Amino acid sequence: MKVTDHIKQAKGNTLFSFEIIPPVKGKSIQELYDSIDPLMEFKPPFIDVTTSREEYVYLDRDGLLDKKLTRMRPGTLGICASITHKYNVDTVPHVLCGGFTKEETEYLLVDCHYLGIDNVMALRGDAMKEEKYFSATNGGHQFASDLVSQIQDLNKGNYLHEVIETDNCADFCIGVAGYPEKHMEAPSLKSDLKRLKHKVDLGADYVVTQMFFDNKKYFEFVDEARKMGITVPIIPGIKPIAVRRHLHLLPQVFRVDIPEDLIEAVEGCKNNKEVRQVGVEWCIEQSKELKDAGVPVLHYYSMGKSDNIKAIAKEVF
Ligand code: FAD
Secondary structure, eight states: OOOHHHHHTTOOOEEEEEOOOOTTTTTTTTHHHHHGGGGGGGGOSEEOOOOOEEEEEEETTEEEEEEEEEEESHHHHHHHHHHHHHHEEEOOOOEETTTHHHHHHHHHHHHHTTTTTTEEEOOOOOOTTTTOOOOTTTOOOOOOOHHHHHHHHHHHHHHHBBBBSOOOOOOOEEEEEOOTTTTTTOOHHHHHHHHHHHHHHTTOOOOEEEEOSSSSHHHHHHHHHHTTTOOEEEEEEEEEOTTTHHHHHHHHHOOOOOHHHHHHHHHTTTSSSHHHHHHHHHHOOOOOOOHTTTTTTEEEEEETOHHHHHHHHHOOO
16 A cells, blocks of 8 residues: 555554665574564554665685675565565565666566555665765666656656556555755755655655654754645654764764754763663654654654664654
């Protein structure tokens, strides 16, 4: 079922959902199940599965370094299929521009369609580790908006090289990313919102936000988006701080601000067990306020750790 239909069906009640990251290759899928199991009691209608960009590894060949391109966390689609099969829940694979040609994207979407997957998140992806800026893969897309167009074309039976007249068209519900504190490369929040509007105009059905730690940023973002004519659901994505180094890491990687009160509370902790508790309590307060404001879904970035998300969900749902 489509994410937007789940939202309609909930009739104003806030739903619980979360995002998981495929394990590093070679690890068992059981570890993933172990992190999902404790969260199933909160009845997520859908679970997102991220896709990681390819990266270079350097192999020592008799003293010479051999540079190889590889994907360390493959298996997004397989994981989606396994989770749907095991838990009878919808899954949302993240589809990236970076690292994929348009042909490969088409094959992936055809696989999604055959698997009965109704939703996809259309994302550009970040620059590769070695790159300063994102550069499109040869034969791939430059912006998430281009990916939205490709998915919408497929929904109409327009494949890359031919129009296929079929009564079995895909009908993907498309999610896209939004940034309450603006995307790191955007010159301003307003110009970033225009880009978001463009994705929605091309056919994106809902937005999931980057994490934020100050709800005011989310509320202002939604206000601005509505003024600009973006009417689709805007789902807040949130994450509890879990270790002290998140204070530096999260702003560095995601370009998000951390409120002073939260910084002080984390800095006052004696160890990471205390930090985790502070992070959970902050996220509970954030979640309660967002829920009271009537957000359609609270979407948690679990990052493979479910114990803190469970502690939060217990207080909120
Ligand atoms: P876009 O919408 O293409 O925007 C990228 C930048 O380009 C923005 O600054 C925008 O303002 C600008 N822009 C857009 N269109 C144009 C245009 N026509 N001309 C000029 N500028 C333009 N990354 C992963 O690798 N894997 C994941 O699974 C993943 N999941 C995510 C889930 C969520 C909810 C979020 C918020 C992010 C996720 N990301 C993921 C990170 C995401 O890939 C990065 O933030 C990436 O840098 C931007 O992706 P986007 O889809 O927002 O790109």
